[in-house]
Amino acid sequence: xxxxxxxxxxxxxxxxxxxxxxxxxxxxxxxxxxxxxxxxxxxxxxxxxxxxxxxxxxxxxxxxxxxxxxxxxxxxxxxxxxxxxxxxxxxxxxxxxxxxxxxxxxxxxxxxxxxxxxxxxxxxxxxxxxxxxxxxxxxxxxxxxxxxxxxxxxxxxxxxxxxxxxxxxxxxxxxxxxxxxxxxxxxxxxxxxxxxxxxxxxxxxxxxxxxxxxxxxxxxxxxxxxxxxxxxxxxxxxxxxxxxxxxxxxxxxxxxxxxxxxxxxxxxxxxxxxxxxxxxxxxxxxxxxxxxxxxxxxxxxxxxxxxxxxxxxxxxxxxxxxxxxxxxxxxxxxxxxxxxxxxxxxxxxxxxxxxxxxxxxxxxxxxxxxxxxxxxxxxxxxxxxxxxxxxxxxxxxxxxxxxxxxxxxxxxxxxxxxxxxxxxxxxxxxxxxxxxxxxxxxxxxxxxxxxxxxxxxxxxxxxxxxxxxxxxxxxxxxxxxxxxxxxxxxxxxxxxxxxxxxxxxxxxxxxxxxxxxxx
Numbered sequence: 001x002x003x004x005x006x007x008x009x010x011x012x013x014x015x016x017x018x019x020x021x022x023x024x025x026x027x028x029x030x031x032x033x034x035x036x037x038x039x040x041x042x043x044x045x046x047x048x049x050x051x052x053x054x055x056x057x058x059x060x061x062x063x064x065x066x067x068x069x070x071x072x073x074x075x076x077x078x079x080x081x082x083x084x085x086x087x088x089x090x091x092x093x094x095x096x097x098x099x100x101x102x103x104x105x106x107x108x109x110x111x112x113x114x115x116x117x118x119x120x121x122x123x124x125x126x127x128x129x130x131x132x133x134x135x136x137x138x139x140x141x142x143x144x145x146x147x148x149x150x151x152x153x154x155x156x157x158x159x160x161x162x163x164x165x166x167x168x169x170x171x172x173x174x175x176x177x178x179x180x181x182x183x184x185x186x187x188x189x190x191x192x193x194x195x196x197x198x199x200x201x202x203x204x205x206x207x208x209x210x211x212x213x214x215x216x217x218x219x220x221x222x223x224x225x226x227x228x229x230x231x232x233x234x235x236x237x238x239x240x241x242x243x244x245x246x247x248x249x250x251x252x253x254x255x256x257x258x259x260x261x262x263x264x265x266x267x268x269x270x271x272x273x274x275x276x277x278x279x280x281x282x283x284x285x286x287x288x289x290x291x292x293x294x295x296x297x298x299x300x301x302x303x304x305x306x307x308x309x310x311x312x313x314x315x316x317x318x319x320x321x322x323x324x325x326x327x328x329x330x331x332x333x334x335x336x337x338x339x340x341x342x343x344x345x346x347x348x349x350x351x352x353x354x355x356x357x358x359x360x361x362x363x364x365x366x367x368x369x370x371x372x373x374x375x376x377x378x379x380x381x382x383x384x385x386x387x388x389x390x391x392x393x394x395x396x397x398x399x400x401x402x403x404x405x406x407x408x409x410x411x412x413x414x415x416x417x418x419x420x421x422x423x424x425x426x427x428x429x430x431x432x433x434x435x436x437x438x439x440x441x442x443x444x445x446x447x448x449x450x451x452x453x454x455x456x457x458x459x460x461x462x463x464x465x466x467x468x469x470x471x472x473x474x475x476x477x478x479x480x481x482x483x484x485x486x487x488x489x490x491x492x493x494x495x496x497x498x499x500x501x502x503x504x505x506x507x508x509x510x511x512x513x514x515x516x517x518x519x
Contacts, residue, residue: 011056016070016091016147019050019057019101020157023108024140027164031133039129040116043136047109050139054102057093062508067093069149090212092149095508099356100146100279103363107271108139110367110483115264117477118374122175122262131171131262138164138268142276151211151288154280155198158244161276162190165269169261175377182256189253193243200236203229204288213288217516225293234295237284238303245277247341248311251334258330259383263374266326270333270370271363278340278359282352286513291347305345309439311338316446325376325385328450329369332409335443336362342436343424350427352510357502358420361494365408365417368487372402375476375484388454390463398476399458401488406451408491411444416494416502423503 026046030039060067075088093101112135123131141161145154166187172179205211207229208219220226239250246254254274258266289296315335322328336358343355375398376382376391391399408415421440428436475481494502 011053012060012065012067014070015053015057016067016093017072019053019105020091020140020144020147022046022050022140023136023143024160027133027136027140029133030136031130033129033133036119036125036128036132039132040112040119043132044109044112046136047105047112047139050143051102051105051109054098054105058098058102061093061095061098062505069093089153090149090214091147092214093147094512095505096283096512097146097279099360099505099509100275101143103275103360104139104142104146104272107268107363107367108135110486111264111268114267114371114374114480114483116479118263118378118480121378122264123171124174127171127174131168134164134167134171135264135268137161138168142272145276146279149213151201151204151213151216153211155194155201158197158280159194161273162194162244165265165273166190168265169257172261172265175262176260178256179260182253182260186253186257189243189250193240193250195240196236196243197240200233200240203233203236207233213283216288217290220288220293221290221516225290225295230289231295234289234299238281238299241277241281241284244273245281246274246334246337248307248315248334248338251311251315251337254334255327255330258333258370259324259326263370263377267367267370267374270329271367274333274337275359275363278337278344282344282356282509282513285344287516290516297347300345300347304341308338308341308345309436311335311341312439312443313338313446316443316450319450320446322450323385324383325373325388325454326370326383328385328454329366329373332447332450333362333366335447336366336409339420339424339440339443342439343427346427346431346433348427348431349507349510349514350423350430352513353503353506354420354423354427356509357423357506360502360505361408361416361420361491364487364491364494365405368401368405368484368491369409371480371484371487372398372405375480378480379474379476385454386457387464388457389461390458392459394463394473395475396473397481398484401481401484402458403455404488404491406455408495410447410451414492414495416491418495419499419502423506 023046026042030042033039070091072089119128119131138161141157141164144157148154166183169186170180170183204216207226208216210216220230243250258270285296291297291300312335315331315338319328319331322331339358340355343351379395408417411417411421425437425440
């Protein structure tokens with residue numbers, strides 16, 4: 001049975017636009033709805049439609065079908081008609097961005113289901129409908145960044161996503177007033193990153209006279225990499241995206257945002273935001289520019305690799321000494337970004353495959369972990385690591401999902417994290433970087449310490465007493481357990497059954513990158 005037969009033909013023509021326009025339109029509608037339940041249902045329906053659409057695009061691409069670029073507003077790029085520069089805005093669907101599009105849509109769906117209970121507990125009643133509106137706008141922004149083939153359109157959607165995210169983080173002030181300062185720090189650093197990025201785009205436009213990413217790439221290759229203007233542009237773009245990516249040492253906004261935002265927002269950010277930013281770094285580095293340019297090769301080999309290694313080690317060390325569980329996982333995310341950058345810095349097909357596989361797997365792993373942390377807070381108000389005592393008895397199903405995610409983060413065999421790390425190690429050996437394998441192992445050992453202390457407290461310490469009575473079992477609600485366990489089981493499924501499929505997805509993305517985005 002051909003599953004592609006169940007997807008309508010128009011999906012190939014309009015699917016790229018639908019996944020962006022739908023949440024963008026209903027995000028504005030949700031913000032003014034009179035009922036929070038109606039806003040939640042609207043968000044859920046939009047997330048379901050977007051996920052099904054993204055699944056169809058993904059299956060078509062990995063079924064070997066080519067999807068023509070979508071021309072927004074019917075404005076056909078002029079070079080296809082008369083040989084001039086491109087005036088319209090293209091949405092490009094290929095093997096590099098379809099997995100990210102599907103990831104964003106699927107995580108939006110899971111977090112919406114989870115948010116039915118968590119948002120009620122963490123967001124003020126009058127802010128809940130605007131909360132869902134901002135959430136959909138953030139989803140639209142991320143999807144637009146990933147789908148568009150126009151460089152300035154990337155900046156527009158980057159700002160749409162960022163502004164909505166600042167508001168979402170600030171809404172955590174109902175639970176923790178520190179969310180306001182976290183949102184402010186995120187706003188300042190995010191604005192600096194966006195400024196660097198758009199300055200880089202300005203230099204590129206000055207050099208090439210076009211904003212279409214494929215056109216820019218062709219013109220720069222025709223100029224053998226361009227002049228110093230293109231070099232400066234590359235530097236600004238790397239710094240700008242590095243801030244959005246939380247690349248060490250440009251990561252200072254991330255711990256506060258993850259620690260103090262509402263649980264639903266933390267899960268979605270950890271699973272998608274840095275992944276979309278890394279996608280943009282890959283798209284600009286290998287498609288707009290070219291890894292064969294001397295300045296690009298040097299930056300990737302020495303700067304990106306060096307910062308990735310520093311993030312792996314220093315991020316893991318900082319995670320060990322955190323007293324807040326969310327900040328522990330936040331610094332862990334910085335370290336995991338380092339793993340991805342290490343794969344990118346190898347500049348080989350295998351290295352890019354490994355980095356991309358870890359991008360996908362880390363979204364699954366960290367999603368399950370933050371889902372569990374949100375449930376711990378929902379039931380017992382737990383945020384500190386010392387309060388994990390006895391959670392294996394008081395919240396056994398939630399703690400088991402957290403355990404699976406933690407073991408996968410460490411890289412225990414039969415988990416998604418193991419698949420990522422074995423691919424990175426093999427790619428490093430193939431590149432002749434034996435030292436990188438040692439760094440991977442050392443960072444994984446450090447992960448044992450910061451995950452292990454949480455597991456030891458949960459399973460080997462007794463539950464605390466309140467008013468002279470031991471805290472009784474009080475499991476998370478079903479709507480919080482379902483998305484949590486879906487990701488936990490998926491982590492095991494990737495490690496046992498679907499590793500070949502995930503690696504093949506990574507190879508497809510690496511092939512697009514090595515070919516410079518050309519079909």
